[in-house]
Amino acid sequence: MQKSGRPTMVDVAAEAGVSFKTVSRVINGQPHVDPAMAERVLAAVDRLGYHRNALAASLRSGNRDTIGFIAADLSNTFYMAIAAAISTVATRERMHIVMASSEEDAATERTLALDLCQRQVGGLIVVPTADDHSYLQREVELGTPVIFLDRPGTGIPADVILLDNRGGARDAVAELLANGHRRIAVLLDARTIYTMSERWAGVEEAFAAAGRAYDPALVVEGLHTPAAARDALARLLDSDDPPTAVFCGNNRLTIGALETILPRGADVAVTGFDDFEISNLLPRRIRIVDYDVTDLGTRAARTLLARVADPATGAHTQLVPTRLVDRGGIR
Incomplete structure (x- = not known):
């Protein structure tokens, strides 16, 4: 056990009866450490005041x-x-x-x-x-x-x-609906991500406020890359009843949508969340939820x-x- 001075990980290892490497893995939050062994290390940390003393020394030296x-x-x-x-x-x-x-x-x-x-x-x-x-x-x-x-x-x-993710998405889709679009595609990353969840909620609110229902077949989620968005929109445009507008949940998905729309010269209104470099150089007008x-x-x-x-x-x-x-x- 540490007798004097500031405790170290070596002292914690000795106190817990484990290796230095095990202490390092527990303190750094690395996975796959035996739970019982992790408990022994954390108990030793508390007894020795290891982290608290190290932090106090750092505060005194003004190095933070x-x-x-x-x-x-x-x-x-x-x-x-x-x-x-x-x-x-x-x-x-x-x-x-x-x-x-x-x-x-x-x-x-x-x-x-x-x-x-x-x-x-x-x-x-x-x-x-x-x-x-x-x-x-x-x-x-x-x-x-x-x-x-x-x-x-x-x-x-x-x-x-x-x-204001929800408000931004709501305003964007409300504008598309006000401009007469009824077939609006929605491209999203995973809805488990907070920003995507909020933006999707804004989309739903816009449809509800307009007294209209969205088509679930036009909603594609889990798109992580521009290429995934490009391919998803291509499939929708090739369908029997294609969308006339698309709302993209982030800038990477907007880029992917444009990779499908621009080569085809497709008459599809585009609104995307987040601006991106060279957006002003696009050969056609799009709308951006900016901030x-x-x-x-x-x-x-x-x-x-x-x-x-x-x-x-x-x-x-x-x-x-x-x-x-x-x-x-x-x-």
Whole structure:
């Protein structure tokens, strides 16, 4: 057992009667650790005050100058734009940003978040994939602020920065209905994703408000890539009763839809959620549910810094508005 000084993982291993490697795997949240052995390690951590002492030493030395940002998919320009906004605020405050991607996997998110906490970041900005974030409860109690961005987290009190996903989708589809479209295709990623669920709810609300029913055959979900959206819309356009308009649940799906529509010269109205690079250069007009993505990242970073300065428990939600704009064509 540790006799003096700050406990280390070696001390925890000795206390629990396990290997150093096992302690490291438990502390870093890695999977496939025997539950009974994990309990022994966590009990030893509590007895020795290992993590608490390490955190206190970091706070005293003033080295917690890093923001951890866990995105859902860094290949999406949406998250890179948010990261740039967070970085701008961090740089101004002489802080650093460490970015990682959960790839929409809950286990990966947990591992990344706990690893960043172990490295004693000043705070976390997380785009949630997991459906329970109580695994961060201890970190919050130890003084690490957590901000949920783009989607709400669960299991811990935390500030949340969200887009008005439902309102934006509702306005977009309501406009298509008002313009006389009755056969409206809807392309979505997995509806288990919070943003997709909210956008789909907005679609349903628009149809209900117009007193019309959507055609389930025109709703395609689980589309993760532009290629998947391209192929899905191609099948719908080749059907006996094709759509005259399409609403795309995110920018990647809009790109995929355009890959089908533009080569065919198909007369299909396009509205998509999220702007994307070169949208203004499209040879035809489309509608975009747009918003200030920089504002999203800036709000998240500023809220995190406010929690660092005043660690009072936060559970406040900020909603960033959307607007419909034209892109492409001659305006």
